[in-house]
């Protein structure tokens with residue numbers, strides 16, 4: 137398997153100082169991939185800048201100018217969570233462009249699968265609002281671009297970040313060509329992602345939300361993948377799978393209260409890779425969203441690459457959750473979601 141990764145030091149120019157979403161995240165990932173020798177097994181893909189036209193597939197032109205102007209004025213806070221530095225606009229257009237290149241590399245057959253190691257992240261950004269550390273919605277832009285450029289009939293987006301990808305959901309809420317599935321802690325930031333949010337018009341049923349109570353771990357996530365995401369994906373039959381890979385679902389992450397381990401992430405990725413192999417010729421693109429415990433983030437990203445490469449020996453240096461909370465029962469929730477989406 138040839139696996140590509142997108143990375144460029146431009147992503148470190150988005151300088152958020154002591155903010156939890158900072159340059160140390162990508163530095164930790166790259167240094168771990170180097171130290172473990174994994175980087176040598178990967179094909180480097182250089183990102184490009186997304187054009188205004190490409191950003192406009194998801195964002196209003198006025199909003200794009202607003203972000204560009206904010207950077208030119210020296211940056212600052214866009215909302216209570218989201219901060220910019222003078223070079224953040226440049227980093228953000230390369231972040232969006234990095235996911236575009238990752239998608240092109242897979243669609244053009246340069247590599248089998250890719251992981252875009254980018255920041256700022258994207259899944260909270262809406263058409264006209266920055267939020268949740270996100271400026272442009274990288275994965276939504278890539279999905280719209282792939283639909284248009286490669287004339288794909290259907291794309292599946294799987295979002296396992298611990299937060300709901302409200303921006304991505306909104307971008308495709310009325311678009312039957314994109315199935316958006318999200319597992320997320322709920323109720324939690326940003327507040328959206330209830331089971332009854334399923335899409336509108338012809339797109340009814342193409343948003344599948346799996347709002348999970350705090351405390352879910354590997355077993356709960358695997359049940360959800362096997363019982364909801366796999367059958368929903370098979371029924372939708374995508375031509376390409378994009379993944380919002382957020383590792384703030386890890387038990388050691390300080391931003392949320394889930395209990396997934398590195399091993400758990402590797403099992404989810406194995407299921408996702410299995411779906412890509414079965415349904416769409418293996419075409420699979422990951423993009424980095426959250427993940428704020430540096431050791432957990434680096435080990436989880438490495439485990440993701442290991443699965444994509446077909447390596448079977450998965451290192452989990454942090455081990456299983458010490459179970460700060462008892463795992464909740466989610467059987468009734470799974471049943472309710474299966475009923476809403478007619479998954480039997």
Ligand SMILES: [Zn+2]
Nearest residue numbers: 297298299426
């Ligand atoms: Zn997150």
